[in-house]
Amino acid sequence: MTLLTDTPKLHHVGVIQPDMEAAEAYMALFNHAEDYRGYVPAFECWCIFLKAPAGQAAVELVVPTGGPLMKFNRGAGGLHHYAFETPDLAGLQAEFATRDVRMLEPEPVQGAGNFLCNFLHPVSTRGVIVEYVQPLGPEKDA
Amino acid sequence: MCPSPLFLRANLRTMDKASVTQELTEIFEDVMDLDEVTLEDGTTANDIEEWDSLSHVRLIIAIERHYGIKFSNAEIESLKQFGDIVALVLTKAA
Known part of the structure; x- marks a missing residue:
C-alpha cells in the first residue's frame, strides 16, 4: 500500500x-x-x-x-517550496527510498508547529523544493 | 537557431576535454549568472558562492539539455568538483 x-x-x-x-x-x-x-x-x-x-x-x-x-x-x-501532508512521514520516506528518491534529513524533524517535516532532496525533483508534513495533533491539523 | 540536442550529443563525441571544459564553463557562467569565472578540475562549491545545492541542480539540467544527455540522481550527487562534471560529460559522450 x-x-x-x-x-x-x-x-x-x-x-x-x-x-x-x-x-x-x-x-x-x-x-x-x-x-x-x-x-x-x-x-x-x-x-x-x-x-x-x-x-x-x-x-x-x-x-x-x-x-x-x-x-x-x-x-x-x-x-x-510547497508542502503536502502525510499521515506517516517515516513510512513515506522509506517508500521514497525504494524509488531512489531521498530526503534532506535522515529522519523527520520537528517543525515549527505541532508537526514533523522533511524535504525531498532537490536532486530528486530536479530543483523543485517539496516538503512533507506529518501533523501530530488536531490543533494544527490544517 | 540553436542546434538540436541530438546534434550536440553527436558533436560531443568529437570534442576533447578542453572544448568540453570551455562549453561547460560558459554554461556554468550562464546558470550562476557570473560574468567570468575560472574553473579548474578541483573547483568545488566551496570556491564559488553562487554554487549551492539548488544551483547545482540547475547547472546539471542545463548541461543535460545542452547535450541531450541524462544524469541519474546518484551521478548528480556524486559530482563534487568541476572536474567531475567534465569527466562525466565526456563519459556520456563515449
Missing part, C-alpha cells in the same frame, strides 16, 4: 523572507495575521505560519538565520 495518494493535501506554501523586518512588511502588505511561529534548528530558520481558513493551506514565511536558505535567490528570498 502506498502513502503517495493521488489527491495530496496541500499543507502550506513557503516563502523566504530575508529578515524579520521584511517578513513583517510582507504581512502588513497583505493584512496577514500570524497564526504561530517556531524556530527549526535543522534548517536554521524561523517559520511564521499565517492564519488561513480552517482546513486550508497556509502561507509560511521562512526567515533564515544561517545555512543554505540565506543564499536562496541570492539572499533576496521569494517563493521557495
Whole structure:
C-alpha cells in the first residue's frame, strides 16, 4: 500500500523572507495575521505560519538565520517550496527510498508547529523544493 | 537557431576535454549568472558562492539539455568538483 495518494493535501506554501523586518512588511502588505511561529534548528530558520481558513493551506514565511536558505535567490528570498501532508512521514520516506528518491534529513524533524517535516532532496525533483508534513495533533491539523 | 540536442550529443563525441571544459564553463557562467569565472578540475562549491545545492541542480539540467544527455540522481550527487562534471560529460559522450 502506498502513502503517495493521488489527491495530496496541500499543507502550506513557503516563502523566504530575508529578515524579520521584511517578513513583517510582507504581512502588513497583505493584512496577514500570524497564526504561530517556531524556530527549526535543522534548517536554521524561523517559520511564521499565517492564519488561513480552517482546513486550508497556509502561507509560511521562512526567515533564515544561517545555512543554505540565506543564499536562496541570492539572499533576496521569494517563493521557495510547497508542502503536502502525510499521515506517516517515516513510512513515506522509506517508500521514497525504494524509488531512489531521498530526503534532506535522515529522519523527520520537528517543525515549527505541532508537526514533523522533511524535504525531498532537490536532486530528486530536479530543483523543485517539496516538503512533507506529518501533523501530530488536531490543533494544527490544517 | 540553436542546434538540436541530438546534434550536440553527436558533436560531443568529437570534442576533447578542453572544448568540453570551455562549453561547460560558459554554461556554468550562464546558470550562476557570473560574468567570468575560472574553473579548474578541483573547483568545488566551496570556491564559488553562487554554487549551492539548488544551483547545482540547475547547472546539471542545463548541461543535460545542452547535450541531450541524462544524469541519474546518484551521478548528480556524486559530482563534487568541476572536474567531475567534465569527466562525466565526456563519459556520456563515449
